[in-house]
Amino acid sequence: MFMQTNPLRDAIVGVLASGVSVFSCMGYAAEQRGNNGVEAEKAPVTVNRVEVTGTRLRQVDMETAQPVTVIDRQSIEKQGFQSVSDILQAVSATGAPPASRASPLLSGEAVGGSYVSLRNLGAARTLVLLNGRRLGVTTGGLADISSIPAAMVERIEVLKDGASSIYGSDAISGVINIITRADFDGASIGGYIGQYSQGDGGITNANFSYGHTGERFSIAVGGEIRDEDRVAASDREFSAYPRSNLHPTDGWSTVSAGGGFVTSATNRIPGIPNGTRVVLRDGGNPRTPADYIRQDVNTGSCAVSAGASINGCVPGSSRHKSNPNAQTDLRTPLKSKSLFVDGRYRFSDSLSWRTNLLYGERDNARSTAGMPMQAASFAPTVPGMSAQSYFNPTSAPIRSWWRRTWEMPRITEGNLKTLRVSSALEGSFQWRDRYVDWDVGVLYNDNKSRHVGYGNLNTPNTQMAVGPSFLNAQGRVQCGTAAAPIPFSDCVPFNPFLGYGVIGEGGLTGNPELQAFLSQPETARGETKTKVVSANVSTTVFDLPAGPVGLAAGIERRVESGTFTPSAAAIAGTTTALAAGPTGGRYSVNEFYAETEIPILADKPFAKELTLNIATRFSDYDTFGQTTNNKFGLKWRPVASLLLRATVNDGFRAPTIADLYGGGSDTFSAFTDPCDTSFGSSSSNPTTRANCVRDMGAKANTFRQLAQGLVPAGAPNAQTPVAFRSESNPGLTPEVSKSQTIGAVWSPDFLDGLNIAVDWWKMRISQTIVADSPTNMLADCYVLGIQSRCEASAGSSFTRDPALGYVNSLKFSSINAGFRKVEGFDVDVTYRKKTGYGDFVVTSNSTYTSRDYFVSTDNPRIPISDVGVTSTFRVRSNLNIGWDWGHFGISWSARYYSSMKEGCTYFIAGVSDPHLECSEIRLAPTGSLPGQGTVTQIQRRNRHGSTTFNDVQFRWNTPWDASVALGVNNVFKRYGPVMYTQPSSNVSYYGGFDVGRFVYLKYTQRF
DSSP, rough: EEEEEHHHHHHHHHHHHHHHOOOOOOOOOOOOOOOTSSBBOOOOOOOOOOOTTTTOOOEOOOOOOOOEEEEHHHHHHTTTTOOOHHHHHHSBBOOOOOOOOOOTOOSTTTOOOOOOOOTSSSGGGEEEETTTTTTTTTTOOBEEEOOSSSGGEEEEEEOOOHHHHHHOTTTTSEEEEEOOOSSSOOOEEEEEEEEEEOOOSSSSEEEEEEEEEEEEEEEEEEEEEEEEOOOEEEGGGSSSSSSTSSSTTTTOOSSTTTTTTOOOOSSSTTTTTTTTTEEOTTTTTTTGGGGGOOOOOOOOBBBBBGGGTTTBBBBOOTEEEEEEGGGGGOOEEEEEEEEEEEEEEEEETHHHHEEEEEEEEEEEEEEOOOOEEEEGGGGTOOOOBOTTTTTTTSEEEEEEEBEEOTTEEEEEEEEEEEEEEEEEEEEEEEETTTEEEEEEEEEEEEEEEEEEEESSBBBHHHHOOOOOOOOEEEEEEEEBOOOSSSSSTOEEEEEEEOTTTTTTTTTSSSSSSHHHHOOOOEEEEEEEEEEEEEEEEEEEEEETTTTEEEEEEEEEEEEEEEEOOHHHHHHHHHHSSBOOEEEEEEEEEEEEEEEEEEEEEEEETTTEEEEEEEOOOOOTTTTTTEEEEEEEEEEEEEEEEEEEEEEEEEEEEEOOHHHHHOOEEEOOOOEEEEEETSGGGGGGGGHHHHHHHHHHHGGTTTTOEEEEEEEEEEESSEESSSSSEEETTTTOOOEEEEEEEEEEEEETTTTEEEEEEEEEEEEEEOEEEEEOOHHHIIIIIISSOOOOGSBTOOOOBBOOOOOTTTTEEEEEEEEEOOEEEEEEEEEEEEEEEOOOOOEEEEEEEEEEEEEEEEEOOSSOOOOOBBBTTTOSEEEEEEEEEEETTEEEEEEEEEEEOEEEEOSSSSSOTTTOOOTTTTEEEEEEESSSOOTTOSSSEEEEEEEOOOOEEEEEEEEOTTTTTTTEEEEEETTTOOOOOOOTTOOOOOOOOOOOOEEEEEEEEEEEEOO
């Protein structure tokens, strides 16, 4: 499908001429039916032709061959969610939330935004439209929906199928089209207030809307102001500690707020062996070596050698350590304000001009624990404490000192301003006996972001602060020497061994001058622009016995440009924040599409309708070349009450600005070293062990992966103690995909009001753009034995510390490799019943994912499905029951998430039966083919049960044209399971789950 040369004429003629071979696709079928279950008789009136998401053909009804879920305004108002993001995240087809607000450790321009990932394939593979036109994106291709006021949303159409033949790049997993209110009369003001039952996480929302329709002119205006408060990790049991309330003393950080260092031959402490971590005893003198004691480094262990048994592990100790969760957000705060204006002027019945404008501003903040400063991690910028430092208790430089700056939590404040203007001339004319609809439009979208970080350390200043210092004549410790003093305005001395809460010379507590010297605000800025010029036409070209043949075509030119400039300190590498280079670039694309719908049969026995849809889109990028993507769709209605449909689609995702022109950045990646003898493949795979011995020698037989603080990792997927380097790749090519759907919609005649839709879907993405992660690099080298992956190459390399064996440097970049394949079913059921006791509505929307394969290498291997592991749910289901009687209404909703598994953290090596928190131990395939290495190895997983959240809402429509709603989300105060792998979060809990019982009140006054 992807090629450097491809004549446009051949592409279009080839696809439109083929007209055969159709599979897949199940879509939204809004039934135009009467109460008796048969097709409603068409009245002799003029009907509006509308454009439905997934097709450019304008038509009378909403039925297409593709599966489209519609969330209308009435449904939105009956939910307890007040943002577009929360509404979409509740859709069963969405996956784990990207850039979750439960992940305050994330960095970069996307942090603070709201993004949607259909089919759990990633937000960059989900195309988001506003009134049929693209939203602006970050340099990484993420569309932020947080600036769209929910008060102005008329409906949301979710196309759960690929659509690159219609919309171009990014429409791999589906399309979300947010359609705003227009052409209405009236006004309203509304308010929303709510909070969790714990008294935190408050949300307030004030909104308004106004619409006026005149003879030729109409306008709709709406806006909202939203404020969402912080929820602290320390205020929930499951997130108060690194390993939750189940193990409240495990996993605490040895890089503590007390400070310390590692003894050595030159940094001796009396009576303590070299290589021992030491801290100052309570009340001790930091200048006296005898006042230093061994640090308690016990963070919890399940090793038999540490005293663990089949009945339990050895608990950790909080002594001499810090609990990072005490200063970390569970849900980051957010404020936003937005204004949307839609105007239309009708020059005549066949010509109008429509413009809409969106302005949004979002402020967000995130907080994490003070910087775990480790001098060894920042050498040579911070080579160590000088031997001439007044605070040095030894006679030699201390290169292994550490101190968590608990007095200065790391806080990042972000601001995003969005300006979007879309304008189009729309019209129609009659050509012979046919109507032709056309439009010519422009789109401009500008996102400007600003991020200010506090709490990271200026590394040159830090080195000065622990450099030479002396006690001056005034009795103050001063930087420099008595012969060459450094003014306090240029340097403030630092004693990292004086712990948090202790006030004294060089201490950080109660010392604003030192804090200001060590840490300064760091500002990063970004801007992305999207510019689009397009023209579209839609008509019918001729008649067949079954009906007219529809044709739509269009051209589009789009230019994407973007920059993201980290702080000057991050670029220079003079901060403990992740070092990063500036990102900047642009690309343009010229496109042409054509779509036709051919009615084959109509009103025949077993063929009430049989319609074929064909579409193609040709795209010419100035970065990688040309690509053509095609779609075939089929609708077959054998009887009036049954619709069968299918589609097959090509898709692609072009490399983003960040993919191609990213400046690179440092990252503290979480990974599992396969050479780790507790959690890595080496613990049970002799081939892996042999490969590790090849590189590390005999130490591979006892090697433990080192985590933060250079202490053995207490769990798999531990964070590296030193920063790794991630870089871009200008040679990337597009991801390509093939999606298929087959479905049926049934509205049985014998039960009025019942509609059932069942869809099978499958998507396969090849040439995936993947960050060549540390886990994949090391697994290819040591588990699969691919020698080329052990050697330095363009874009990737790693080294190990010769003494300790841990990975002390690693560089990786994005590459085109491997594939992703997902498959499953959607089941949607709706039943409506009117009775003398009110109107009842029952809706159920479920997504079942049967397979999810991800292979990140082109090396031959057997794909292994990860469905049901961490945040890849096998089943997500929503059940809604509504009852309305006169002015009153009640809704009950249940949101179901199936069980999950994760790698075991609490287990005893060598035990093969379920024990502790390890419920599944088995011999599982590694993915290696025979001859590549070990084909199977011990797999340990812990299974967690399903989770269901229940919501309730009570409504009253008042006599004074207002509506009042009182509701509770998660009415039973249900929590999900503790998950030590921290999926979509930085705590031991899934970031997409509710964090408490939320009570809210909504009021809307209409005029």
